[in-house]
Amino acid sequence: MTVAQRVRTHSPFAIRSYRFQWSADLMTSWAFEMETLILGWYIVVQTESVLLVTLFGSLQFLGTLIAPFFGLAGDAFGHRNVMCLMRGAYALLAAVLAALVLTDTLTPFLALLVAGLAGLVRPSDMGTRNVLIGETMPEDRLTSAISLSRITSDLARIGGALAGASIVAVLGMAQAYIMVVLFYVLGMVLTLGVSATRVAEQGIVVPPPLRGLWEAAQAVWQAPPQLAAMLMAFLINLTAYPFTLGLLPYIARDIYGASQAGLGYLVAAVAGGGILASLFVSRMGRAAQPxxxxxxxxxxxxxxxxxxxxxxxxxxxxxxxxxxxxxxxLCLLPMSVLLLRGTPPALRGRIMGMRTLAVYGLPIGLLCSGPLIDWLGFPATSAIYGAIGIIATLLVLGTWRSHLWPRHAPGNIG
Structure with a gap:
């Protein structure tokens, strides 16, 4: 067997289900990025309010509190089936916005309302993707598969952001939103090609919702590496992510004095770095120390x-x-691997749903950043957030050092 053949054999793309999922995730992520850029710019131009921009960013994560129930539903009915329903909901809501734009009846209030409805579902998308990968991917390819899957978000962030800005500038918001609907529909159709089984089909009884969530919480509490990863997930959403997600429209327009195209370049710049890091972690494979x-x-x-x-x-x-x-x-990918490794298959959906709860740090961070920027200014706000993040990370390390830092610690064993 040649080197090229060996690489192809051990690649995640050698698995048919993963090829369908990767393509479906790319289409959905592309639609996410286009929609976020188009609506974010619409809100900032129509309202000229940093508070409403941060509110818009926060509404996209409204459903983090119910994310564990999506995990329970996936365990009971199949994560592939739940994912198809979620992506159908995205397409329907985007079609409503497209109709509002075409009839010239869209207002900032309606944009925020639809963003809030979509936000009930969207936070669970990434966790469900990772659960499907965990169900279909051999252990020795898990790190590579998660890294390559994450590239779909970054490719979409580059292409979707630049395309969203360009299409709105050239053809208008209505045509751009029709494309968003088409990408969502493609993502839903491709998801049907993913093969995954229900936990119930593996002979495991799915418990009632509250008991199921309690079992997942107990499993995380008793595993220090997973508990540390959960806390770190909340921390980075609270103190780091606000600056590259919800606040970018404000930064582009009010700090840099840039146009919508400038915002697209900023989004693409973050994503370009993310792609390089994802490829690097994919090459590391099991050698990575999460x-x-x-x-x-x-x-x-x-x-x-x-x-x-x-x-x-x-x-x-x-x-x-x-x-x-x-x-x-390089922070997020090892975190996802840390959560999936060692997780019992019967609890994967619920634990990744609990991981999505950590995303609630993002709307909290965004809502706090708006008043702080008005009061102290953007430079001081970023310094406060960064300092809190560094101190909290060192506290996590100090608390669970034996589980997280030594080369042969449970959290670093490939």
Whole structure:
């Protein structure tokens, strides 16, 4: 067997289900990014309010509190089936917005309302993707599969952001939203090609909802590496993610004085760094030490957030954001691997649903950042968030050092 044949054989893409899932995730992520950029810019232009921009960003994660129930539903009815229903809901809501734009009846209130409805479902999408990968991927390809899957979000962030800005500028918002609907429909259709089984079909009885969630919480509490990963997930959503997600429209327009195209470049810069990091982790495979990487690059990421807040030019932002994208992925990807490894198959859906609860840190961070920016300014706000993130990361390391730092610790065993 040649080297090329061996690589193809051991690649996640050698598995048919993964090829369908990767394509479906790419289409859905592309629609996510286009929709977020189009609506985010619409809100900032129509209202000129940083508070409403942060509210829009927060509404996209409204459903994090019910995310564990999506995990329970996936365990009972099949995660592939739940994913298809979720993506059908995205398409329906995007079609409503497209109709409002075509009839010239869209208002900021209606945009926020639909964003809130979509936000009930969207937070569970990434967790469900990872559960499907865990169900269909051999253990020796798990790290590579998760890393390559994450590339779909970053490719979409580049293509979707630039396409969203360009299409709105050239053809208008209505035509751009019709494309968003088409991408959602394609994502739903391709998801039907994913093969996954229900936990119930494996001879495991799915418990009642509250008992099922309690079992998942107990499993995480008794596993220090998974508990640390959960806390770190909440932390980075609270203190790091707000600056590259909800606040970017405000940063582009009010800090850099850039156009919608400038916003697209900023989004693409973060994603470009993320793609490089994802490819690197994919090449590392089982050699990666998840717990160490998660902690080291959390500190790096928060340090870059502090620096990012001191920059007041588009050129400076475009130079720094790829580095933030690299640090971001080198923290997040090991975190996902840490959560999936050692998780009983019967609990995967529920535990990844609990992981989605950590995303609630993002709307909290966004809603707090708006008043802080008005009061202290953007540079001081970024310094406060970055400092809190670094201190909290070091506290996590100090609390569970024996489980997270030594080379042969449970959190670093490939």
């Amino acid at each position: 717990a160490r990487m998660m902690l080291i690059f959390s500190v790096v990421w928060h340090g870059l957030v502090v620096l990012f807040g001191q920059i007041d030019s588009l050129a400076g932002g475009l130079l720094l954001l790829p580095l933030i994208g690299i640090a971001q992925m």
